[in-house]
Amino acid sequence: MKIGVLALQGAVAEHIRSIEAAGGEGVAVKRIEELQELDGLIIPGGESTTIGKLMRKYGFIDAIREFSGQGKPIFGTCAGLIVLANRIEGQEEAHLQLMDMTVARNAFGRQRESFETDLDIKGIDEPVRAVFIRAPLIKEVAPTVEVLSEYKGEIVTARQGHLLASSYHPELTDDYRLHAYFLAMAKEAAQE
């Protein structure tokens, strides 16, 4: 499976490394034409406002919506999760508006800017190590969105069909199981 990592800003190399460690092929994506050859796309963490701005500038909003419309899987991590959401608390405008959920940015406050924890994730046997950095939370989801994990009662991993989102950075650990999970989604979609 060939998985692209949107390379406008943020943690790109780490996702490529994790995809390869999980048995896929990872490539950096800088132009919309490059989407055509992919089986799946990762939108990395970084700064959602910056990623959103650059996506608009280079035509990625329409191109990724079309990619999603073809049923191709997309995985948004941290800022990438914010970019996928239909609604962002306190902001007029969202970005891709592909996942039917409301998210809150920087939801853990200054006291806990970054931390690590082990999360139970539906579909993965043992707890997964998760790194949270100025992380967002999923505040509300539509009934079509499946909650895959919570941290202290708040939603931090969710899936809506071919779309996957995590509040944290799974690419900053040596635990590649969430990338393997996403590769399995891409395989499934390719067979349809």
Ligand SMILES: NC(=O)CC[C@H](N)C(=O)O
């Ligand atoms: N690590 C991250 O991706 C942080 C996300 C960032 N706080 C935002 O709002 O976009």
